[in-house]
Amino acid sequence: MNCRAATTGRLLAGALVLLLAACSSGPERPKPKPLEPITAPIAGxxxxxxxxxxxxFPLSVAVNAGVFTVAGSDGTVAAVQADTGKTLWRTSVDGRIVAGVGSDGRFAAVVTREGDLVVLDGGKPxxxxxxxxxxxxxPLVAGERVFVLGVDRRVLAYDVLDGRQLWSLQRPGEALTLAQGGxxxxxxxxxxxxxxxxxxxxxxxxxxxxxEVPVASPRGANEVERLADLVAPVLRLGDTVCMRAFQSAVGCVNAERGNLLWSRVIGGTEGVAGNEQVIVGADASDRLTAWRTASGEVAWTSERLMYRSVSSPLAVGPTVVFVDGExxxxxxxLDKGEPVLRLSTDSSGAAAAPVASGNTLLVVTRNGGLHAFRPE
Incomplete structure (x- = not known):
């Protein structure tokens, strides 16, 4: 059982009670492994x-044409120039935000706690x-449409210009679902x-x-243990899309043909990243594993970040970037899993997977800090 999921509020109310009860009788999570000193071979x-x-909330930072679009729980949505940090626009929607941000560079979409889909055009309602x-x-903003995925697995499509609902697709699903970005x-x-x-x-x-293709085969004694929803972010490499199934597996799919390339059973709750050679992710204990992109064979493992509550990763050139709970x-x-650079933010932990635009990497923290880094 992955008790880390309970402490980060990833299950909806009914399931959360079950998971917390199960975790209360289990062992406490070990203390984070101390960081070993490194002689950074790269500067930043x-x-x-x-x-x-x-x-x-499970923030997703939108990246379009050198601009980061971000949001805070209080209803603030902002577009920031990636290379300088200059705010291009900043506005507030009427209500607290629980999902966002989707953006195509012009339109930005968020969902409020009251259940409203709000679309901004150039920062204006x-x-x-x-x-x-x-x-x-x-939400996903693409092709002059806004696509919304509900926790009940309903998919809704709207016209981005006027908000007309274009279609709705409801699929059968399990009783429990994740309160984590899908x-x-x-x-x-x-x-x-x-x-x-x-x-x-x-x-x-x-x-x-x-x-439709299964990435994982859920197993367990109860509905909580069998929960295996696909979680964001996903990695696209040409026709190949790789992803994590919550606490169950990591796998890659050929999205052109709609068939599974490979799947490996492994625990973990966060997304994956990588390149044409390896796919990297952390398990429930924050042990890092790299799988060969073509075959799914293990290329290397690393215990350097054990129990440090790491975020979903981001591949940047020859490196993969994680943000820990501190x-x-x-x-x-990426080739060996060895540390090459370490920098700090405000110590509140990552609110989203790190993202990059050009050579600028952005980390958004739970305290609302936007921290931009540039390796050199």
Whole structure:
């Protein structure tokens, strides 16, 4: 049982009670492994900082044409120039935000606690509409549409210009679902959506299912242990899309043909990152594993960040970047998993997976700090 999921509030109310009860009788999570000194073979520095307000939801930072679009729980949404930190626009929606941000560079979309989908056009309110389902996954803005994934696995499509609902797709699902960002992404002319442990390819114009493939085979004695929803972020490498199934597996799918390339059983709750050679992710104990992208064979493992509550990673050049629960940013080599650079933020931990635009890497913390770094 992964008790870390309970402490970060990843299950909806009914399931959360079950998971907390199970964890209360289990052993406490070990203390974070001390960080070993490193002689950094690469240099790096923090180039700018800003603030957005506390982030208490599974934030997704949108990256478009050199701009980061971010949001805070209090309703603030902002677009920030990646290389300088200059705020291009900043606004507040009427309500606290529980899901976001989706953006295509012009339109930005968030969902409020009251259940409204709010769309901004260049930072100015365009429209808002109640959607009738609980949402924790950032909307996807693509192809003049806004796609929303509900925790009940319902998929909704809206016209980005006027808010007209275009279609709705409801799939059968398990009784319990995660309060953690799920998978909704674009692949050529197909919408990719996580439906429990399955990845579905959907026609974005009609809302019909083109193909569906299981990434994991859930196992366990109860519904909590069998929970295996696909979680964001996903990694796209050409026609290949790789992802994590919550506490169950890591796998890669050919999204052009709709077939599973490989899947490896492993615990863990966060997304994966990598390149054409290796895919990297952390398990429930924060042990890092790299799988060969082509075959899924293990390339290396590392225990250097054990029990440090690391974020989803980001591959940057020859390195993979994690942010731990103390807000420390770790650059590790992709070929061996060795530490090559370590820098600090505000110590509150990551609110989102790190993202990059050009050579600028952004870390957003739970206290609302925007910390931009540039390796040299």
């Amino acid at each position: 520095r923090q180039v700018w900082t800003e603030r957005i307000g506390d982030v208490g 365009a429209w808002r509409k109640p959607i009738g389902t609980k949402v924790v996954t950032a 998978v909704v992404a674009a692949f050529k002319d197909t919408l990719l959506v996580g439906q429990g442990p399955r990845l579905a390819g959907i026609d974005p114009l009609r809302g019909s299912v083109r193909w 807000g420390t940013v770790h650059w590790m080599s």
